[in-house]
Amino acid sequence: MTSTFDLTHLDRFAGTSTSIRRPREFAHFSYDDTHTLKPLSAESLSYYYPPVFGAPGVEEHRPDLSAGFKNFRQRDDSVDEHLDGLLDTLQAYEEALLVKMEGGEDEVEVANVRVKADVVTWRGMMTKILTVAFDDFSDFEMNATCFQGTIPQAYTGVKLHRRKSGLQGGPATVTELATTASRGSLAGNDAVLGSVQPPLPCLLPVPMLTVTSPGYKFECISTLQAPWANTTRADIESRETLIVSNNPQYCSMVRTGIGATSLILAGEVDCVLVEKPERPDQPIPWIELKTSAEPGNLSNLREAVKYERKLLRYWAQSFLLGVPKIMVGYRTPDGFLTRIAELETQRIPAQVKRGAHTWDGNLCINLTAAFLEFLTQTVVGSGVWRIRRWKNWRMIEVFKTEEVVMENILKQSFRTHREKLRGLEIAAALAK
Template sequence: MQQSDDLGHVHFCLFARKISNRRSQEIAYFSYDDEHNFRLDDSSMQYYYPPQPSQLPLDLSAGFETFEKLNDAPDEHLDALLDTIVALEQNTQKKCEADIVTWRGMMTKIVTAPFDMLNGFEMNATYFQGTIFIEENNSYKNAQKEIQKNQRMPPGMPSQDMMAYWGYKFEAVSVIPNAWGETSREKIEGRIHEVVNNKAQYCSVVRTGFGRVKLVLGGEVDAIWDSKPVRKEDPINWVELKTTAELVNDKEKLKYERKLLKFWAQSFLLGVPKIVVGFRDRDGMLLRLEELETHGLPGKVKREGRGSWDGNICINFTAAFLECKINPFNSLYCCVNFYQG
């Protein structure tokens, strides 16, 4: 599917009942280690511990030349997610029931589609034993990345690679591998000098849903605020870490408001309740941090912003889109049409 050029070209109607989305609940997890090897454990889970005010401003460009960067061009398909689901089914002796299984990244693009006028996407889907397995078309994704990478930056602006690194550096200086009481002061203070490696990841697998559609999603989680609750059904205090330019003018404020759409979608899909945004200047100096509650972002945009997106429309659109995918010829309450601009 490719993104329409105009929201007015995406029409959807919902009938019969109000659409709601279920709270995401973790049912399994897995890790990638420092070499990006798959592990059925939580060994790569990180704990949130931000840089102290005395350390700011902090140079997010430091260490760029030694960055251990993951090569994400190869198509990993749904392999790690499916291996984790198979292990879950073997442990519980129950089938993991879902209408759709996919990555959080794929769902984010669907959720934000009504208001994202810049980024297109294509997806592949396979129907097997009552479940639709969806993944992003990797060739299209890589082609779009190459186009973006080759764009000429304005004079004085850093490269796309450098700006991406700033985000990973912010994560590296905001997390520790163990709870605070189990982490040495030397480890905490030495984070700013460590080699940044984005190959290691903790991935949460959650059960969630939109309207009638049951989903199982997998996606990376940046850090945990405290610790996992004893009761598995209780929500987990995950933290999503993001960076953005300091809001020095109206243009940057509008860009930030549009960024909040993706921040919100990524977080609520996995049940991440808190987002920490690191504001930096155009040279990559981290200036300040701000904590945002995921559930409050749609209201914040409506009250304080320009109304560039609406969370209710995103949820209703997603429910309608998914309903028509799992039951395209007998849908009682939705219809979705896409037209190329």
């Protein structure tokens, strides 16, 4: 049986936005220069410091965002990383809490060791849901698997699988998502969702390095590997000559919520302004870095629509992780940086409303809240579901495809770890 989430009557999602919990980081992880995962490590955290150009008294110079890419160090995208980074870090975080509890720290109880939420996912996948109402060019396909359904909290994980290209299509991009469903009952079910983007038309070439290289170069010349006070002038001025690599990454894991659904999201953040605050309850001044060609004449409706589509992606990505500012490096057609514009994430929806009004932030949030409730109510019990939305479709389909669990979505080590925690919780409850 197929269940569908209707995208035709969007007016039912209009109006005042649903409640939102401010994202708060509770854990993080890094990938180092070799793209080796390091849970709970801030090794790859970067600090924002803009490139110096166009300043009074400085010889005119425009950084070349296409320079140096013959030495570009690109990570191996053929390796399917699944949910490993997210789950390994979540496990490390919970194990650290368990050590504190076993050490007798009063504030840690076994019932609070396992991180509970309705949805645990990569930020990239939630971005697709948040923008689906106004993005007719996007499509996605997810798999959902439920397992171990006798715990107080229902856990749902979502993961994107790489699909090999065949005669009917070209290569597909890969992202990942995990969701955790929890409705507070004594009987629950653990589920895993996986997502695959449909293949591109076979005549469409794979994007070349030059498509994405300006963004990596802009990030390289806009960040430092240590706070400004601990960085030498030579390090600041030599950034344009550094070899660009997309192996290092700093990923933030946050608790947040949209409507009735609580979430844990994980995603890469580009850099922080000055430093992260010491208190975990304080907002972190993250900076998202983007590059773009100079926008056309925004009084022209076509150019305004094109520009606001970019703003939709900028806003959604930053909104979900609580990134307050976006720095956009505008470039010439041949790749030279011309200026940097600062956007405040929270003000982007109002900016669009004053412009061509091609999308509505409140509607996006309301729709996402409704879809998450629909998802956690639909994906229950054992088996595998497909969650699918094709380009230009005005619906999201959810239908069962198999009756068995997809064992490769959640690592065995993570499942074993969660079973241990569940056993400890049961033992503690029986001891009361």
